[in-house]
Amino acid sequence: MVMKMLLGCSVSLLLLLVCLTEPVESRTLHLDSCSVNVHMHELRKYYSDIRSNAISEDSEIGVKLLDKSLMTTVQEGQRCCFLRLLLRFYVERVFSNYASSQPQQQRCSSALANAFVSIRRDIHKCHCLCEEDTQRKIDSVHAEFDKLQVGQAAQKAVGELDTVLEWLEGQRTQT
């Protein structure tokens, strides 16, 4: 009897403990049915080293590739597809054409590009389906990109990574 009571007490106590401890910041993004590991903190760190340079060297102030409204209107169920296409855009078109002369910045852009490649590899395993609307969104980004000279466009897209990282962070807190 006493043993049972003790056991009950300790179980409830431990349950209470679990509830009381702070929620752990998750490194996993849940995109629809797909889960990917993203080291947000690390991406931010590497990006902060190239951000100011990319923005200051961007001379086409009037043009914007990634509009915030474009990101926020991604439909539920299409976030996995959107991220897959967006990562493809960044890996194949932006980082491939982004050149920086300073070794420190080369290191950061390489780390970001490789991180995107490995997220992309994770997301490929999910086989998420793309709808026409999502494809159209990314096509519009490509169209804006093509209007500029390739080096400048890459510079601009790196400067707009803020929007991408913010969106990614939003996916973590949403679920």
Next chain:
Amino acid sequence: MNPVVMTLRWTVSKLMMVILLDFPNDIWMLPAPKKVSMDSVDMRHTLRWRPLQASCNTTVLYSVQYQGEFELLLRNGSWVDAAECQQIPETHCDLSFDLGSDSDYNLQVRAQCGSQLSAWTRLSQPFNRRDTVMTVPEMLVTTAGDTLQVTFDKLPPLAAVSVTLWKKDDETQAAVFSMPAEQTVLHIAALQVGAMYCFRAQIVLDSGLHSSSTDARCVSITGAVPWKKPTTVTVTVIVMAGLLFAVFWSVVHCRPDACQTYFHKEPLPQSLKGNWDIKILMSPQEDELCERIPAVLSVDSKRRASKTDAESAAHLDNQQY
């Protein structure tokens, strides 16, 4: 055929072969670094290699390059110079900040003696930081009241700490707490006072890789809070209460007549009373001072002034004329 000629031919062909085999070394002159290995502990990645045995008049310098999947697949297999490991005399290179993703990385190193360069030596297989070796975490344990506080020292980045806690003699009812490495301190509150708790910790990576656990450590939750803070609070409260009591007591007990004995009226001293005798206070020097002003302005009266006045007046005169 003559056996001598045979031997000669054989020797010549052997010589040719040696020359051909040595050909790459002749181009580079310098032999490439050997025994290149990666040493990755707690997410600190260090590339190491054997120092070059070749004779070199100056110090042998080494340079390191890396190539992630991005460079390999999308940048036509180009290489990135490791920023902090270009022409270094050491035989190791910290690449913790360069290999900043979960991608596979190829690594290569070459030696340099003056203007002579060696060939690149590649790490035998690609490196991935998920294969880092995690060591057992070091921790410091303190208790305060019903709270257990575990502080971790030198946690690797990107890892999480997992702490398993149970009441002594009841390991089946264990609870697991997880904390990102950036946080370093874990608080576990609302523990049962008087009970003995045991726990062990380990470091866990996203990839599922983890260090081995620390030995189990047990602490009793005494419920005793550190004495300093409560003591200070109590002493302050007592002192304030005493002060307040004294003030109230004096207000109540100090009636006007009683106050007279403490605060009785002293008569004003003579010097502060109204009938002033101003003439006595006027000193003769003040008279002199009053006369000084015309002395500066008029030339006639200046001789009557004191020595310093005369000097200043003379100076003024000089300026005027």
